[in-house]
Amino acid sequence: MNPIAPDKHVSRRGFFELTLGWIAAMFAVCASAVGAVRFLVPNVLFEPSLVFKAGKPEDFPDGSVTFLEEERVFLVRQGNTFRCLSAICTHLGCTVNRTGQGYHCPCHGSVFDDQGGVKSGPAPRALEWFLVTLSKDSRLLVDKNQRVNSDKYLVL
Amino acid sequence: MKEFLPKRIWQWFERTRVGRSIFRVGLPQSNLERAQAMVSSFLLHMQPAKVNRHSLRASYSFGLGLISLYLFLILTFTGVLLMFYYVPSTDHAYNVMKDLQFVVSAGLIMRNMHRWAAHLMVIFVLLHMCRVFYTGAYKRPREFNWVLGVGLFLLTLGLSFTGYLLPWDQLAYWAITVGTNIAAYAPYIGPELKYVMLGGNAVGQEALIRFYALHVIVLPAIAGFLIAVHIWRVRKDGGLSRPDEAGDTVQQVELSQLPTSKTYGLMELARGTTPQVGRNPEDEVFAWPHLIFRELLLFLLVVAAVLFLAVFWNAPLEELANPVHPPNPAKAPWYFLGLQELVSYSAFWGGVVVPGVLVLALVLLPYLDHNRKGVGRWFARDRVVANTIFTVCLVIAIVLTIIGTLFRGPNWSWQEPWKKPPAVTESH
Numbered sequence: 001m002n003p004i005a006p007d008k009h010v011s012r013r014g015f016f017e018l019t020l021g022w023i024a025a026m027f028a029v030c031a032s033a034v035g036a037v038r039f040l041v042p043n044v045l046f047e048p049s050l051v052f053k054a055g056k057p058e059d060f061p062d063g064s065v066t067f068l069e070e071e072r073v074f075l076v077r078q079g080n081t082f083r084c085l086s087a088i089c090t091h092l093g094c095t096v097n098r099t100g101q102g103y104h105c106p107c108h109g110s111v112f113d114d115q116g117g118v119k120s121g122p123a124p125r126a127l128e129w130f131l132v133t134l135s136k137d138s139r140l141l142v143d144k145n146q147r148v149n150s151d152k153y154l155v156l
Numbered sequence: 157m158k159e160f161l162p163k164r165i166w167q168w169f170e171r172t173r174v175g176r177s178i179f180r181v182g183l184p185q186s187n188l189e190r191a192q193a194m195v196s197s198f199l200l201h202m203q204p205a206k207v208n209r210h211s212l213r214a215s216y217s218f219g220l221g222l223i224s225l226y227l228f229l230i231l232t233f234t235g236v237l238l239m240f241y242y243v244p245s246t247d248h249a250y251n252v253m254k255d256l257q258f259v260v261s262a263g264l265i266m267r268n269m270h271r272w273a274a275h276l277m278v279i280f281v282l283l284h285m286c287r288v289f290y291t292g293a294y295k296r297p298r299e300f301n302w303v304l305g306v307g308l309f310l311l312t313l314g315l316s317f318t319g320y321l322l323p324w325d326q327l328a329y330w331a332i333t334v335g336t337n338i339a340a341y342a343p344y345i346g347p348e349l350k351y352v353m354l355g356g357n358a359v360g361q362e363a364l365i366r367f368y369a370l371h372v373i374v375l376p377a378i379a380g381f382l383i384a385v386h387i388w389r390v391r392k393d394g395g396l397s398r399p400d401e402a403g404d405t406v407q408q409v410e411l412s413q414l415p416t417s418k419t420y421g422l423m424e425l426a427r428g429t430t431p432q433v434g435r436n437p438e439d440e441v442f443a444w445p446h447l448i449f450r451e452l453l454l455f456l457l458v459v460a461a462v463l464f465l466a467v468f469w470n471a472p473l474e475e476l477a478n479p480v481h482p483p484n485p486a487k488a489p490w491y492f493l494g495l496q497e498l499v500s501y502s503a504f505w506g507g508v509v510v511p512g513v514l515v516l517a518l519v520l521l522p523y524l525d526h527n528r529k530g531v532g533r534w535f536a537r538d539r540v541v542a543n544t545i546f547t548v549c550l551v552i553a554i555v556l557t558i559i560g561t562l563f564r565g566p567n568w569s570w571q572e573p574w575k576k577p578p579a580v581t582e583s584h
């Protein structure tokens with residue numbers, strides 16, 4: 001028999017060793033891969049909090065649309081209703097500008113109406129509205145985790 | 157005739173004990189020594205001792221692969237120097253750019269060289285790919301080297317793109333915002349991909365340090381390794397592709413066809429799978445000096461060209477990144493503007509489907525193309541179909557890129573570059 005060529009008949013023991021060996025090796029590789037990928041997903045963000053206080057209701061005059069720079073949102077007041085609109089274009093994430101009756105994205109020209117709906121341009125979806133509530137100390141509290149329909153108001 | 161003085165000094169040094177310990181073979185005087193010089197030196201032995209005349213013709217390869225390699229080396233050199241000053245922090249990065257421009261000796265030149273070499277590398281890798289395509293050089297046995305090449309092309313784009321964020325100016329901030337949002341349109345994993353790339357929801361400190369790590373170590377290490385394998389394979393695949401008339405490769409012997417009962421010497425095995433470099437002695441010349449001289453000359457030319465650009469044109473630096481005010485229009489780096497143009501019609505089709513299909517087609521190309529004719533000649537008649545398809549795709553890509561770069565003004569509206577853009581009124 002050729003001493004280098006492996007024996008073609010695998011014994012039962014050899015079979016188990018082989019299978020177990022391979023399973024262990026694959027497991028090690030997959031576990032390392034999962035660990036490495038999971039490592040890259042951050043658990044804590046050092047970004048401005050998604051829940052924030054926008055200020056006192058009186059700070060926003062009736063009929064105003066106020067751009068909050070830090071948070072990249074518009075605070076919209078009509079009468080005694082308050083809403084909060086995302087200023088992040090749904091196309092590729094530029095900050096939209098307020099123009100006359102609606103909003104306009106400078107990057108690729110998407111145009112949104114005053115309800116955030118797409119009027120023209122490449123944006124695939126309407127701008128998002130966020131939930132506004134009143135905090136215990138009577139400040140407007142915006143929660144960017146919670147998306148709402150454009151007809152949901154905080155009424156004071 | 158008396159020898160040139162530096163040469164005499166060198167020859168004296170070679171004969172000293174130290175000299176002989178470093179250079180086994182001195183400046184070669186005979187053909188034997190020419191071959192020995194090539195195989196006894198670490199840097200030279202990656203190349204064959206003799207090369208086919210056809211491979212030396214500038215009009216065949218235009219040295220485009222070599223130029224890409226040299227640009228990579230220049231980028232590594234200037235990049236490491238820049239690292240001595242650069243701080244990947246949103247508070248410091250921009251100031252470092254200003255320091256490089258106005259305070260650090262030769263800082264401006266280094267930054268300019270790095271930037272222009274990066275742009276040039278994208279261009280030359282693309283040109284190299286076109287050359288390989290139009291000469292049919294990806295065909296058997298070079299299929300896998302083409303696949304490695306596609307990987308290198310993507311790495312080159314990745315290196316450029318990650319580097320783009322580092323100056324932390326308006327250009328950087330918005331190009332990366334737009335670019336990563338294109339990635340977010342990928343099916344299933346898109347949003348997660350963007351989240352992991354940025355280390356958060358928006359471009360910020362986390363994104364900067366991630367891009368930095370990718371730019372200075374992860375991608376260059378992978379690219380360096382792949383370049384080494386790529387160039388090694390050029391040699392193992394039998395040198396540059398060439399037409400049969402140029403004294404081509406001996407018929408390939410597959411290892412599996414060899415009888416297995418015999419004991420083989422290492423050289424026999426090494427030869428077993430590789431087509432041998434042209435056998436006909438008339439077709440070959442010694443790599444030293446014919447190849448080495450051309451390589452060094454080209455290196456000098458590339459360095460001179462990059463230096464020239466760096467001396468006369470400054471790399472752009474806009475205002476400090478401002479997440480509130482995107483410039484109008486906000487553009488991705490130029491090599492992605494064709495994509496951005498498509499994305500402005502449909503983000504999903506332009507950002508995911510078209511590039512995905514293109515990359516897949518490039519990877520599979522050498523395995524899908526069964527036509528074995530037309531290797532080693534530019535625009536061979538036998539390849540008219542393949543060449544036409546490739547040219548059409550190329551022209552479309554170039555036209556889209558030109559439109560995105562030059563013909564898109566404020567609000568991404570059509571804007572002829574020779575006309576002044578209309579004033580845009582903005583209000584919040």
Ligand code: HEM
Pocket residue numbers: 217219220221222223224225228281282284285288293294298301302303304305306308309312383386387390395396397398
């Ligand atoms: C970082 C990028 C790259 C570097 C540094 C590089 C380097 C080289 C070098 C030095 C050569 C020798 C011939 C020459 O100089 O033209 C070569 C040949 C080759 N390259 Fe590349 N290359 C790169 C990217 C690519 C790409 C994008 C492709 C194709 C998708 C590719 C496919 C090939 C093939 C198939 C050959 C063999 C050509 C022949 O035998 O005629 N390479 N490469």
Ligand code: FES
Pocket residue numbers: 089090091092093094105106107108109110121122123
């Ligand atoms: S990012 Fe707003 S239109 Fe493209």
